[in-house]
Amino acid sequence: MDSTGKLYCAWCGGPLERKLAQGEYRLCCQGCGRISYENPITGVAGIILSPAGEILLGRRAGGETMEGKWCIPCGHVEYNEDIRQALVREMWEETGFWVNPVSVYTAYSNFHEPQVHSTGIWFLTEICGGCCRSGDDISEVRFFTGGCLPELAFVTDRLVIERLRQENLLKE
Ligand SMILES: [Zn+2]
Structure with missing residues (x-):
């Protein structure tokens, strides 16, 4: 271009x-x-649940799509990068936590950015190190209960969170 x-x-x-x-x-x-x-870009997102059943969300920094709104920490898989490695890297960069990808929770096509169609894969993860600090394209990270969610950036994150609530994985 x-x-x-x-x-x-x-x-x-x-x-x-x-x-x-x-x-x-x-x-x-x-x-x-x-x-x-x-072709769509591949995105990965990591679901981190606290022992109390709260979900970790990141607030999107200035200059990012949907600036100021919140999302499940996520990022793009790089060319030649393993998808789980990409998840571990993105979670480290954005939240300060090292995670283990436990299982694939769900997948959706993202059409929220007209210029960038992406395929998103949400993983359930568990924390294995690090400590909570925001970085990269995230300005703040915090745990939220299902009944007290901030304004979400992406419709597909809303679907994921709705399912977590229905399955009682996310505390109300
Ligand atoms: Zn040509």
């Missing part, structure tokens, strides 16, 4: 234009004719 937002072909450098191809409007190269397929 250049400064005007124009996209270029990764193979030949030709300009890309959205055209009907294989049933969808896709980015097609004006030079070589190849299609640049767009």
Whole structure:
């Protein structure tokens, strides 16, 4: 992409234009004719529950999507990075806790950012070290009960938290 937002072909450098191809409007190269397929980014989110049954949420820092609102700590998996390693890294960067990914809790497609479609995977985790401190794109981290939640940034986090409440994993 250049400064005007124009996209270029990764193979030949030709300009890309959205055209009907294989049933969808896709980015097609004006030079070589190849299609640049767009795929969702993979996101991971870590559910940390305190022994009392509260959930750890992070407040999104300035400059981030949904600044000032709260989310289950999360981040993107990097290319060539193992998905569980990405979770451990993101949780360390954002919350100060080292966690063990215990199990996959659920998965959703995130459409909240029109420019970035992501596939999110929520893991149940347990703390194995570190201590609570906010970092990276999170300005504050705190534990919340189900009955006293702050304003949430993402609709999919709301679905996850609703299920935790229904399953009595999150204290009211
Ligand atoms: Zn091309």
